[in-house]
Amino acid sequence: MFLERGLEMTDTRSAPVDLLVVEDNPADARLIELLLNEVGGFRCQRAETLGEAILSVDANPPDAVLLDLSLPDAHGIETVERLRRAAPALPIVICTGLDDEAMGLLALQHGCQDYLVKGQGDGNLIRRTILYAIERKAVEEERRQTAERLKRVLLQTVRSLSLTLEMRxxxxxxxxxxxxxxxxxxxxxxxxxxxxxxxxxxxxxxxxxxxxxxxxxxxxxxxxxxxxxxxxxxxxxxxxxxxxxxxxxxxxxxxxxxxxxxxxxxxxxxxxxxxxxxxxxxxxxxxxxxxxxxxxxxxxxxxxxxxxxxxxxxxxxxxxxxxxxxxxxxxxxxxxxxxxxxxxxxxxx
Ligand SMILES: [Fe+2]
CATH class of the missing domain: 1.10.3210.10 (Hypothetical protein af1432)
Incomplete structure (x- = not known):
């Protein structure tokens, strides 16, 4: 079922995914790009520091970000927090050398969509993870907007009630x-x-x-x-x-x-x-x-x-x-x- 849905999603996506790979290690970055080139469907950009990533996201928002948690200018969960502040609606998948379940959970709690460990899994796994991340973030965003709309409607209704009394x-x-x-x-x-x-x-x-x-x-x-x-x-x-x-x-x-x-x-x-x-x-x-x-x-x-x-x-x-x-x-x-x-x-x- 998991695989079927993954294939189905890939098939229905016509344009390639614009992916920003935030990775300071050139060998790791090349490997990720190589794996994704093999499976196809991605257009990769690269940033070596978080500062560079934030500028890039601002100038040309990608569809998703593959984010290392150990960069020259940011480390650990702070990396996620700063990127989320700069681009709250962007799907983020962590890709780190640290196989740490607690850190993975923490990243999810801080709004990341998924957590990959370098060297585990192939291009298909990375592709599927990123596509799911984009899909989940879209659903999450839609829910957030619906909740916001409902909240606005509630407040407008309360104001109308308030005005009804004041008119009398x-x-x-x-x-x-x-x-x-x-x-x-x-x-x-x-x-x-x-x-x-x-x-x-x-x-x-x-x-x-x-x-x-x-x-x-x-x-x-x-x-x-x-x-x-x-x-x-x-x-x-x-x-x-x-x-x-x-x-x-x-x-x-x-x-x-x-x-x-x-x-x-x-x-x-x-x-x-x-x-x-x-x-x-x-x-x-x-x-x-x-x-x-x-x-x-x-x-x-x-x-x-x-x-x-x-x-x-x-x-x-x-x-x-x-x-x-x-x-x-x-x-x-x-x-x-x-x-x-x-x-x-x-x-x-
Ligand atoms: Fe009263």
């Missing part, structure tokens, strides 16, 4: 966007992973989505809110959770939404969770939400300003709000200024 509730236009922006900045300040930060942006963008359930006149009613209106508004975290809970986000978005009005001391809603029962993302969005909401205009009151918002956070740090998050929020504002809350802040990428 013009007084809070930009609120979710600014909360998303500030939450991501706090996450960065706390040294959270890129994926968690991406989740914070997403959760922040839709944290109030449950307000879609609230009659529009309640949201834009000027003056003090009645107890009855307040009760309905307080339902929005739970409503948001119900809207989003079946979407299989790679992050706990539904929980971020349901928990963004929970408070560390258990005085929040809807579940009255305490301390660590509230997920970190929700503790961050809660702080960003309070800061943004107090410092902005609301139909029932004018903007109170950043100082009052910060005073609320400081006064209740450790009781209502996570002190570590509050400090990170203060640091972000010290560092970036209030521009992080600009009305025309771009949508988080």
């Amino acid at each position: 509730d013009p007084y809070t236009t930009g609120h979710q966007r600014r909360v998303a922006q500030l939450s991501a900045a706090i996450g960065q300040r706390l040294g959270l992973s890129e994926s968690v930060i991406e989740g914070l942006r997403t959760g922040g963008l839709v944290h109030d989505i449950g307000k879609i359930h609230i009659p529009a006149e309640f949201l834009s009613r000027p003056g003090k809110l009645s107890a009855e209106v307040h009760k309905v508004i307080r339902m929005h975290p739970q409503m948001g959770w119900e809207i989003m809970r079946d979407i299989e986000f790679p992050w706990p978005v539904a929980d971020m939404i349901r928990q963004h009005h929970e408070r560390l001391d258990g005085t929040g809603y809807p579940q009255g969770l305490k301390g660590d029962e509230i997920i970190m993302e929700a503790r961050i969005i809660a702080v960003a939400d309070v800061l943004e909401a107090i410092s902005s205009h609301r139909p029932y009151r004018p903007a109170l300003g950043l100082d009052i918002a910060l005073a609320e956070l400081r006064d209740h740090s450790g009781t209502r709000y996570d002190p570590v998050v509050v400090q990170a929020c203060i640091d972000v504002l010290d560092e970036k200024g209030s521009s992080i809350l600009d009305e025309d802040a771009p949508l988080p990428q």
Whole structure:
């Protein structure tokens, strides 16, 4: 089966494969070229150093690279890392004198397609290995692009949801966007992973989505809110959770939404969770939400300003709000200024 597929692939390829052989030993390079000439179907170029290889790949990208791991200007896995940085989409097959399984595995983990040991195997084996490497890399690249596209579609959908709510509730236009922006900045300040930060942006963008359930006149009613209106508004975290809970986000978005009005001391809603029962993302969005909401205009009151918002956070740090998050929020504002809350802040990428 293996051989059959190899032959089938060779037969269907009309143009010769442009192969860059990165090898500093002239005898080894000649031998590889000789073996490939015998089986045919390859146009070989050669580089003796990694620097030369990177220049060559840049000027004239080959179909694949056969890479020695011991070069005058690079050694071991560093060789792979530097070439991958220069040309991430290029199929790389290692061809080295070192018969080391651990190194072979490491090379694969660093994005190489295969590992050949010099002196083992003939031209047919090298040919098949390179052709498979090209095929595998193409499939891998296609998968990567599909995943990227899906991620973009997901973010665009979340943005649309966010805008849908803001169209109904013009007084809070930009609120979710600014909360998303500030939450991501706090996450960065706390040294959270890129994926968690991406989740914070997403959760922040839709944290109030449950307000879609609230009659529009309640949201834009000027003056003090009645107890009855307040009760309905307080339902929005739970409503948001119900809207989003079946979407299989790679992050706990539904929980971020349901928990963004929970408070560390258990005085929040809807579940009255305490301390660590509230997920970190929700503790961050809660702080960003309070800061943004107090410092902005609301139909029932004018903007109170950043100082009052910060005073609320400081006064209740450790009781209502996570002190570590509050400090990170203060640091972000010290560092970036209030521009992080600009009305025309771009949508988080
Ligand atoms: Fe909210």
